[in-house]
Amino acid sequence: xxxxxxxxxxxxxxxxxxxxxxxxxxxxxxxxxxxxxxxxxxxxxxxxxxxxxxxxxxxxxxxxxxxxxxxxxxxxxxxxxxxxxxxxxxxxxxxxxxxxxxxxxxxxxxxxxxxxxxxxxxxxxxxxxxxxxxxxxxxxxxxxxxxxxxxxxxxxxxxxxxxxxxxxxxxxxxxxxxxxxxxxxxxxxxxxxxxxxxxxxxxxxxxxxxxxxxxxxxxxxxxxxxxxxxxxxxxxxxxxxxxxxxxxxxxxxxxx
Numbered sequence: 001x002x003x004x005x006x007x008x009x010x011x012x013x014x015x016x017x018x019x020x021x022x023x024x025x026x027x028x029x030x031x032x033x034x035x036x037x038x039x040x041x042x043x044x045x046x047x048x049x050x051x052x053x054x055x056x057x058x059x060x061x062x063x064x065x066x067x068x069x070x071x072x073x074x075x076x077x078x079x080x081x082x083x084x085x086x087x088x089x090x091x092x093x094x095x096x097x098x099x100x101x102x103x104x105x106x107x108x109x110x111x112x113x114x115x116x117x118x119x120x121x122x123x124x125x126x127x128x129x130x131x132x133x134x135x136x137x138x139x140x141x142x143x144x145x146x147x148x149x150x151x152x153x154x155x156x157x158x159x160x161x162x163x164x165x166x167x168x169x170x171x172x173x174x175x176x177x178x179x180x181x182x183x184x185x186x187x188x189x190x191x192x193x194x195x196x197x198x199x200x201x202x203x204x205x206x207x208x209x210x211x212x213x214x215x216x217x218x219x220x221x222x223x224x225x226x227x228x229x230x231x232x233x234x235x236x237x238x239x240x241x242x243x244x245x246x247x248x249x250x251x252x253x254x255x256x
Contacts, residue, residue: 003069004045004061005032005102005111009083009094010152011061013054017042023149024054025160025175029079029093030100030111032072033061050163050175068112077104077122078168082140082153084120095120096152097140098164123168131256134196137168138213141227158211158223162198165213171255177211184253190218190234196256201236201247210247212237 006027013025017039027033027047036053037044043061046053064072079099086093086101091114095101101109101118109116123133138161140153147155151164159177166173173180181200187193193214201210212222212232220232224246231238237247 002035003032003048003064003066004035004043005030005064005072006060007062007093007111008060009096009099010154011056013045013047013052013056013149015054017044017055021055025052025149026151027056027061028099028151028164029095030076030102030109032064032069032100035063047175049167049172052175062111072102072111075103075105075124077101077106077109077118077124079118079120079122080137080140080168081120084118086116086118088114088116090114091116096154097137098151098167123170131194131196133169134165134213134256135215138165138215138221141165141223142221142229144223144227146223146225146227156223156227161223161227162211162213166255169256173255178208180211181208181251181253184255187252187254190232190249190252193252194254196254198253198255199232200250200253202250203248206250208250214252 006029009029011027012023014021015024032048033045035043041058042055043058044055079095082097084095086095103110144153144156148157150156151160195216197214199212200208203209212220214220219229221229236245236249239246
């Protein structure tokens with residue numbers, strides 16, 4: 001099997017090799033994947049970050065040799081600006097928050113032989129201070145539109161939001177809300193929760209269908225219509241606009 005990396009700002013990951021099929025998730029720039037199958041212009045891939053599988057257009061990723069893949073995985077930086085630009089002598093690429101910057105030295109990163117300059121805010125593993133950064137990063141997404149399968153600030157779903165925010169502070173979590181709910185350490189009461197804990201919400205059948213990041217003062221930031229801040233209590237999320245509860249609390253988990 002061969003590896004590849006995303007060469008665009010965002011690349012849709014679809015359920016079938018068709019533009020009309022459902023978007024399951026997205027690859028962000030610099031994220032790597034394993035190629036499982038080829039179907040004309042489409043590639044079936046497994047995302048290395050979260051093992052999610054789907055179909056991506058072949059022209060939206062670049063295949064790697066094993067040597068290049070090993071090099072690409074070294075000194076990964078994470079972009080923290082909502083959007084910035086990386087420039088080389090031949091290319092200019094918009095880079096969104098949460099993108100991976102391979103072989104990054106704080107200013108420059110490399111894709112094979114091509115060297116890019118990135119002047120935006122970034123972070124590297126040895127700089128990551130989980131609880132100090134998570135609220136600051138999450139707030140950057142305020143009012144980003146909800147988009148099924150999205151992982152970018154220009155369209156994000158609830159679990160894509162939590163996953164990329166946690167990626168920015170150096171913590172890898174699964175892609176879907178129900179998968180995220182299976183990890184972490186459970187807390188007994190809302191009163192025990194702290195900034196950065198994840199709250200999960202269920203439907204009438206008890207299935208986890210939503211997730212958000214807990215903030216201080218009984219607040220939660222989550223993607224529901226847009227990324228917004230609401231009040232959280234033992235029952236669930238109270239929407240100040242509708243004056244109603246929008247989600248029923250299932251469990252709270254601590255990952256940090």
